[in-house]
Amino acid sequence: ETGVTQTPRHLVMGMTNKKSLKCEQHLGHNAMYWYKQSAKKPLELMFVYSLEERVENNSVPSRFSPECPNSSHLFLHLHTLQPEDSALYLCASSQEASGKVDTQYFGPGTRLTVL
Amino acid sequence: GNSVTQMEGPVTLSEEAFLTINCTYTATGYPSLFWYVQYPGEGLQLLLKATKADDKGSNKGFEATYRKETTSFHLEKGSVQVSDSAVYFCALSESWGYQKVTFGTGTKLQVIP
Numbered sequence: 001e002t003g004v005t006q007t008p009r010h011l012v013m014g015m016t017n018k019k020s021l022k023c024e025q026h027l028g029h030n031a032m033y034w035y036k037q038s039a040k041k042p043l044e045l046m047f048v049y050s051l052e053e054r055v056e057n058n059s060v061p062s063r064f065s066p067e068c069p070n071s072s073h074l075f076l077h078l079h080t081l082q083p084e085d086s087a088l089y090l091c092a093s094s095q096e097a098s099g100k101v102d103t104q105y106f107g108p109g110t111r112l113t114v115l
Numbered sequence: 116g117n118s119v120t121q122m123e124g125p126v127t128l129s130e131e132a133f134l135t136i137n138c139t140y141t142a143t144g145y146p147s148l149f150w151y152v153q154y155p156g157e158g159l160q161l162l163l164k165a166t167k168a169d170d171k172g173s174n175k176g177f178e179a180t181y182r183k184e185t186t187s188f189h190l191e192k193g194s195v196q197v198s199d200s201a202v203y204f205c206a207l208s209e210s211w212g213y214q215k216v217t218f219g220t221g222t223k224l225q226v227i228p
Contacts, residue, residue: 105161
């Protein structure tokens with residue numbers, strides 16, 4: 001497989017469930033990102049991992065817990081979510097080098113519905 | 116902080132019409148500017164980018180010029196096709212050892228035959 005893949009593509013969960021979203025990048029990149037995309041709102045950056053270290057956490061509630069076990073894989077663990085957390089969750093990756101601007105490559109997203 | 120403002124959609128055009136989607140930005144430094152496109156059921160894809168003032172990004176017939184004096188990066192295409200129907204996002208990025216990207220809200224384009 002090439003590019004950035006995400007599983008599952010669709011997820012419906014209750015407020016008391018625990019689930020995980022998975023992202024895998026096949027591009028040899030060293031930075032990975034989680035975004036939340038809600039209708040009529042700009043993409044919200046949630047977490048950034050650079051060289052497997054979390055470098056950004058944008059005031060995301062603790063019911064979202066990221067994990068980056070290696071440079072190719074990124075997880076988002078979900079527990080006790082709220083209905084307002086329903087959204088499209090996008091993963092992205094990029095290759096970072098000092099002072100160089102690079103492009104982010106996005107996966108297709110996981111459409112999450114919280115009942 | 117940084118921000119990106121783009122015109123609200125949806126924009127509906129007939130095939131072969133001229134397209135302009137306006138985008139203006141506010142930034143503290145010297146960002147790079149991007150247009151991303153999202154087709155139905157897919158993630159975002161880079162359409163074009165410009166990394167410094169007066170640069171023109173172009174791809175698939177789309178163009179945008181980095182205008183520092185007007186803090187704008189408007190997207191244009193001379194003749195749209197039905198296959199261009201998608202949501203278009205303007206974005207800016209500053210490098211902090213990783214990409215800190217600020218996105219606009221997106222503009223939905225619908226092209227009708």
